[in-house]
Amino acid sequence: VSNSTTQKYLPGTHPDWPPPVRTTGPVAWFRKNLFSSPLNSVLTLMSFWFLWTIIPPFFEWTILNSIFTADSRKECWDQMSTPGVGACWAFISDRVSLFTYGFYPQPLRWRVDLSFVLLVLAVVPVLYEKLPYRKYGLLYSAAFPFIAGWLLAGGLGLEPVSTDQFGGIMLTLILGITGITFSLPIGIALALGRLSNMPTLRMLCVLFIEFIRGVPLITLLFVASTMLNYFLPPGTVYALLTRVLIIVTLFG
Known part of the structure; x- marks a missing residue:
């Protein structure tokens, strides 16, 4: 060059x-x-x-072209019979409260709304590590399941509500939060027990873990909801939600 x-x-x-x-x-x-x-x-x-x-x-x-408002199922079907009309979603607006609260009493639904707000506040300290005074927020997050249980089930000054009336998104969140909260320490204890030097403790932990891993959750839920009462002493009754929560926690 x-x-x-x-x-x-x-x-x-x-x-x-x-x-x-x-x-x-x-x-x-x-x-x-x-x-x-x-x-x-x-x-x-x-x-x-x-x-x-x-x-x-x-x-x-x-x-x-869908239908979002209708006074009855017949009206919905009549509109859908018209050419060019799409799906009928009127039942969503009509049943949105059922999807959210289940059969929770209407005058007491403010307790469910308050639980939703408290849930959001409980999640914030878990997600944001740089949050000021985060350790106090984590203490509140750990106490939230008990606070929500008191609000939803009642007692200690609040009107009691039967768990048979729980449903919708509220019930889904109850199952998920309870399962995550209580299954984590149980899982840690089982993992440590499986590594223990005590043969009996190690064998029991391994048997429990392998049993839970080998049996489908739907089978355990069926046993808890239907067949468990046959093995309990006469007169012993546990709420269905309590039995399901125990199974979900142990399975988690």
């Missing part, structure tokens, strides 16, 4: 040209993953055609 060329094009003095469009960016990704061969190109075009024929009609049936 001549000295004049070296002086004119010194390294680092001129920016590099961007790579060709066909080698980077969305175009390159499409060429590499969707149109890399004639067969892939045909399959890609067929997939696009299939999505185009399915998604717009499905969107129209579920959203654009």
